[in-house]
Amino acid sequence: MVDGYTFSKANKISHTWHCSSRGMMNCKARVRIDRSNTLVCVLLEHNHPPPKYIVTKDGQYLNYKLINSGRSQLLMVDGYTFSKANKISRTWHCSSSGMMNCKARVRIDRSNTLVCVLLEHNHPPPNYVVTKDGQYCKV
Numbered sequence: 001m002v003d004g005y006t007f008s009k010a011n012k013i014s015h016t017w018h019c020s021s022r023g024m025m026n027c028k029a030r031v032r033i034d035r036s037n038t039l040v041c042v043l044l045e046h047n048h049p050p051p052k053y054i055v056t057k058d059g060q061y062l063n064y065k066l067i068n069s070g071r072s073q074l075l076m077v078d079g080y081t082f083s084k085a086n087k088i089s090r091t092w093h094c095s096s097s098g099m100m101n102c103k104a105r106v107r108i109d110r111s112n113t114l115v116c117v118l119l120e121h122n123h124p125p126p127n128y129v130v131t132k133d134g135q136y137c138k139v
Contacts, residue, residue, distance in 0.1 A: 126138055
């Protein structure tokens with residue numbers, strides 16, 4: 001992670017790491033690390049804001065963001081989507097809570113930061129594609 005952005009290695013033998021949003025956002029940012037793990041070349045001109053993360057008790061980083069799915073706003077956490085229990089609630093339930101009886105839920109504070117997480121799903125995450133105008137469509 002550099003300046004709040006995440007990077008993934010281009011391949012096993014490369015020392016170049018590309019922005020994790022390279023595929024979805026066509027971001028050109030990248031870093032190059034030498035054999036002693038020192039940054040030697042940095043291009044940090046991203047075309048998107050940095051992702052938001054929460055660190056779980058076991059040290060795992062989870063990506064989360066608010067997304068538009070056309071008819072409503074959803075919260076996406078590590079690929080799973082959540083919908084608000086009601087308009088004033090800060091608790092979000094797994095979008096598959098009704099159909100799959102999934103008990104996963106999260107709570108966010110006033111600044112849209114995750115503060116409480118229960119992420120034990122009983123199903124795989126849904127598949128979404130992002131349109132050119134930034135809408136998420138379930139496939």
